[in-house]
Amino acid sequence: MYYYKNLQNWMNDSILSTLAKHLPQLLNNQFNTSRWGDLPLWLDCLHNLPNIAADPIHLDSGVHIGNPVQLTGPSDEFQKKLMTLHPWRKGPFSLFGIEIDSEWRSNLKWDRIASHIHPLANRLVLDVGCGNGYHCWRMLGAGAERVIGIDPSAKYVCQFLALKHFTKNTLPIDVLPIGIQDLPANLHAFDSVFSMGVLYHRKSPLDHLQQLFDLLRPGGQIILETLIVEGGYGYSLVPKGRYAKMRNVWFIPSAKTLISWLRRVGFKDARLVDVSITSTREQRKTPWMTYQSLEDFIMTDGSGRTLEGYPPPTRGFFIAEVTTKELR
Numbered sequence: 001m002y003y004y005k006n007l008q009n010w011m012n013d014s015i016l017s018t019l020a021k022h023l024p025q026l027l028n029n030q031f032n033t034s035r036w037g038d039l040p041l042w043l044d045c046l047h048n049l050p051n052i053a054a055d056p057i058h059l060d061s062g063v064h065i066g067n068p069v070q071l072t073g074p075s076d077e078f079q080k081k082l083m084t085l086h087p088w089r090k091g092p093f094s095l096f097g098i099e100i101d102s103e104w105r106s107n108l109k110w111d112r113i114a115s116h117i118h119p120l121a122n123r124l125v126l127d128v129g130c131g132n133g134y135h136c137w138r139m140l141g142a143g144a145e146r147v148i149g150i151d152p153s154a155k156y157v158c159q160f161l162a163l164k165h166f167t168k169n170t171l172p173i174d175v176l177p178i179g180i181q182d183l184p185a186n187l188h189a190f191d192s193v194f195s196m197g198v199l200y201h202r203k204s205p206l207d208h209l210q211q212l213f214d215l216l217r218p219g220g221q222i223i224l225e226t227l228i229v230e231g232g233y234g235y236s237l238v239p240k241g242r243y244a245k246m247r248n249v250w251f252i253p254s255a256k257t258l259i260s261w262l263r264r265v266g267f268k269d270a271r272l273v274d275v276s277i278t279s280t281r282e283q284r285k286t287p288w289m290t291y292q293s294l295e296d297f298i299m300t301d302g303s304g305r306t307l308e309g310y311p312p313p314t315r316g317f318f319i320a321e322v323t324t325k326e327l328r
Contacts, residue, residue, distance in 0.1 A: 031043075036155070135149075
């Protein structure tokens with residue numbers, strides 16, 4: 001698709017040339033109405049966005065694109081068009097003065113980890129399971145040379161493309177509608193790889209960690225966020241049925257267990273850098289995400305425990321490194 005022309009050209013002569021060969025077919029497979037029945041509606045939204053080159057674009061303290069005076073036509077009509085892509089789960093975004101108040105205040109997550117990671121200046125960065133790419137924009141704002149996000153949800157990718165439309169495709173940032181399994185094996189290409197909110201959705205967490213390891217070049221860094229529980233070495237919670245109404249939560253490890261998993265696949269200097277209990281300050285319903293949210297998934301007795309009686313949703317950030325000797 002023409003949205004990825006610049007990325008394809010860059011990939012052809014880059015360390016990701018093996019991915020470039022397969023990219024057109026991967027895009028055709030994902031941007032397919034047999035897979036996404038509402039895809040024509042989402043693409044129609046993209047095709048009918050106003051032709052504006054946003055100025056300014058500020059990505060250092062948030063994602064701020066354009067000036068309100070640039071917006072032609074009524075702002076409520078523009079907002080209605082963006083709502084075609086509801087629900088907006090990650091954000092917030094400021095687009096020509098319209099505040100897209102997403103379900104997740106993803107800026108709070110970024111603020112918790114920004115000081116712990118390697119500086120992103122001049123680094124090739126991958127964000128696995130990035131949703132609509134909020135953190136990809138923040139990574140670019142932090143100086144990354146190029147940022148690539150991957151997420152198999154075509155709707156969230158269309159949200160990203162709606163925002164990028166106003167940059168006139170001039171920035172080195174892309175979100176692809178693919179999963180980690182679609183990437184070539186043993187790429188060893190990226191300087192920094194982020195996996196946030198993915199691990200607990202994997203039936204085989206060690207396989208996921210191995211995939212992340214194989215994406216990193218020597219000297220690269222993994223930044224991983226996942227649900228964790230209290231417990232000693234080797235302990236993991238395996239929910240019976242749902243966890244906070246989520247069906248696909250398989251393993252929630254203790255911090256010590258996850259660090260041992262990271263070491264097992266070859267990462268070095270694995271450490272926990274942040275722990276936070278998810279609150280309704282960070283995840284909640286908004287006019288831009290009107291479905292059920294955290295308040296509907298936890299008990300009302302003030303304990304913070306999930307409706308199923310499990311410990312409150314607690315997220316840990318882990319960082320680890322890859323050195324030359326570990327590559328296989």
